[in-house]
Amino acid sequence: MPVKPHHHPHSHGGAGGRPSCRGVAWEEARRIAVAAARALIVGNAPPPHSPDVPIGGSPVQGPDAGGRSVPGAPVVVPLVEALGCRLALPLRASVAVPGADVAAMDGYAVGGEPPWRVVGRVLAGGRPYGCPLRAGEAVEIATGAPVPDGTSAVLRHEDALVRPGAPTCASPSAPGPASSPDPGRDGWAGERGGAPSPEWVWGRGPLEAGRHVRRRGEDVAEGAVVLEAGVAVTPVVLALAAGLGHDTLPVRPRPAVSVLVTGDEVVHEGVPGPGRVRDAIGPFLPGLVEWAGGRVVASDHLPDGQEPLLRALSPPARLEPPRPGRTAPPSPPSHVGRADPRLPPPPPWARAGAVRVVVVCGASSKGPADHLRAVLDRLGAEVLVDGVAVRPGHPQLLARLRCGTLVVGLPGNPYAALGAALTLLVPILRTLTGATRAGSAGTLAAVRPHPEDTRLVAVRRRGDQAVPVGHDRPGSLWGAALADALAVVPPGWRGEPVELIELPGRG
Ligand SMILES: Nc1nc2c(c(=O)[nH]1)N[C@H]1C(S)=C(S)[C@@H](COP(=O)(O)OP(=O)(O)OC[C@H]3O[C@@H](n4cnc5c(N)ncnc54)[C@H](O)[C@@H]3O)O[C@H]1N2
Numbered sequence: 001m002p003v004k005p006h007h008h009p010h011s012h013g014g015a016g017g018r019p020s021c022r023g024v025a026w027e028e029a030r031r032i033a034v035a036a037a038r039a040l041i042v043g044n045a046p047p048p049h050s051p052d053v054p055i056g057g058s059p060v061q062g063p064d065a066g067g068r069s070v071p072g073a074p075v076v077v078p079l080v081e082a083l084g085c086r087l088a089l090p091l092r093a094s095v096a097v098p099g100a101d102v103a104a105m106d107g108y109a110v111g112g113e114p115p116w117r118v119v120g121r122v123l124a125g126g127r128p129y130g131c132p133l134r135a136g137e138a139v140e141i142a143t144g145a146p147v148p149d150g151t152s153a154v155l156r157h158e159d160a161l162v163r164p165g166a167p168t169c170a171s172p173s174a175p176g177p178a179s180s181p182d183p184g185r186d187g188w189a190g191e192r193g194g195a196p197s198p199e200w201v202w203g204r205g206p207l208e209a210g211r212h213v214r215r216r217g218e219d220v221a222e223g224a225v226v227l228e229a230g231v232a233v234t235p236v237v238l239a240l241a242a243g244l245g246h247d248t249l250p251v252r253p254r255p256a257v258s259v260l261v262t263g264d265e266v267v268h269e270g271v272p273g274p275g276r277v278r279d280a281i282g283p284f285l286p287g288l289v290e291w292a293g294g295r296v297v298a299s300d301h302l303p304d305g306q307e308p309l310l311r312a313l314s315p316p317a318r319l320e321p322p323r324p325g326r327t328a329p330p331s332p333p334s335h336v337g338r339a340d341p342r343l344p345p346p347p348p349w350a351r352a353g354a355v356r357v358v359v360v361c362g363a364s365s366k367g368p369a370d371h372l373r374a375v376l377d378r379l380g381a382e383v384l385v386d387g388v389a390v391r392p393g394h395p396q397l398l399a400r401l402r403c404g405t406l407v408v409g410l411p412g413n414p415y416a417a418l419g420a421a422l423t424l425l426v427p428i429l430r431t432l433t434g435a436t437r438a439g440s441a442g443t444l445a446a447v448r449p450h451p452e453d454t455r456l457v458a459v460r461r462r463g464d465q466a467v468p469v470g471h472d473r474p475g476s477l478w479g480a481a482l483a484d485a486l487a488v489v490p491p492g493w494r495g496e497p498v499e500l501i502e503l504p505g506r507g
């Protein structure tokens with residue numbers, strides 16, 4: 001839109017005793033966002049209007065009556081696709097770890113008392129030693145290889161005295177001219193040529209029963225629940241699941257998000273010319289959404305005016321299934337926007353048909369080009385939040401389309417948009433993924449509260465202190481880029497500890 005003569009109703013930095021912007025209290029807005037997401041999960045909201053994709057994976061609880069995906073309903077996906085999702089069911093061990101009684105060290109599995117005659121060798125992955133060890137017998141063994149029945153302990157190579165051939169002395173305490181294993185010999189690299197000459201081994205010291213033997217199921221018992229439902233699938237969780245015998249995992253799919261950037265003045269490349277402004281909201285949304293557990297699967301830039309927004313938020317026409325001999329009809333317009341070639345392709349379960357959250361950037365205020373409210377009215381949407389008593393970011397909006405899709409309206413000013421995204425969008429995504437809110441608190445100094453509005457102040461943590469970094473004007477992300485959290489300063493705050501909303505990626 002042309003740059004409008006927007007006059008800020010307040011100066012962001014100070015309290016100033018100015019009248020509050022109207023809207024629900026900040027905490028209440030966040031609560032409403034969580035409740036709206038919950039309603040989506042439990043199916044209180046109508047099914048999605050998108051007619052396409054049964055989104056991939058096998059539903060664990062099944063799709064809705066129309067065969068479509070249900071937001072938050074678990075799907076079973078290959079391990080790699082589960083990364084970043086949350087477990088829909090507890091993770092159980094399909095196998096015991098270790099799967100058998102195995103050697104914990106390279107050395108000799110021995111039976112009974114020394115000296116031991118070496119009667120064979122077992123490599124990890126090789127054939128197990130076929131018969132039980134008898135007292136006085138040993139097999140050379142590699143770490144992780146199953147010990148034969150009858151093994152009383154494993155003697156480490158470095159604790160072993162080894163002598164080739166038959167013992168010359170009957171007394172184990174005086175084994176004669178013994179030698180340590182040749183440190184240069186790689187006993188596992190290959191068989192020694194010809195018939196292996198029997199070796200005799202002794203321990204350098206006493207060998208306690210059971211030493212260096214890992215018992216079957218000692219680390220994880222078969223069938224044990226190792227992680228509860230709701231845990232995020234990290235790289236380590238993936239590897240744990242693989243180690244426990246899983247090829248797939250039941251997860252709550254990442255909520256698919258569509259982004260609509262509005263404004264004729266907004267450009268996406270280069271230095272903005274006069275009257276133009278470079279998009280500084282679209283670029284943070286994919287990362288923020290990913291961090292909150294969702295995925296941006298489509299985005300679009302709409303010109304100003306009600307019609308483009310109306311078209312984008314309208315239910316698409318039903319797709320006719322392609323008939324023999326006819327090519328499939330082109331995709332209908334839909335609120336999902338266009339698949340953005342700059343984004344990684346979404347996995348099958350997050351395709352556009354699954355979109356349940358649409359983010360509209362700009363157009364949320366009261367100017368002549370701010371059409372979001374009017375369009376929502378025309379669509380018969382239920383407006384759940386219309387303005388929040390927060391600075392910055394008061395012109396934010398949450399609505400539910402008749403199809404159930406949630407529309408989050410972010411203000412055009414980038415820092416205000418970030419605050420609004422953390423207020424409405426992130427709690428929605430966290431709720432859809434089954435995550436619980438992990439807030440932290442800190443003490444904060446030298447901030448003036450507003451009498452009626454919550455303030456979101458960019459801070460850095462120093463121990464349990466939160467120190468404002470400044471530069472957090474509504475139109476600039478400078479302060480947020482310096483910060484690791486936003487401090488939530490309630491109206492009329494008197495120095496109590498404040499909630500700190502973590503920002504993604506500051507480590
Ligand atoms: N009469 C009123 N005017 C305004 C109010 C109000 O309550 N009454 N609120 C002000 C506040 S606070 C904010 S925040 C903005 C929100 O405005 P909109 O959401 O309608 O957004 P626009 O008007 O389109 O843009 C505002 C501002 O942000 C720039 N912008 C827009 N999109 C982007 C983008 N993607 N990246 C970077 N910058 C963007 C736009 O050029 C404007 O400068 O409304 C105030 N006015």
Ligand code: MOO
Pocket residue numbers: 012390391392393394395411413416474475
């Ligand atoms: O201060 Mo406006 O909220 O720039 O949100």
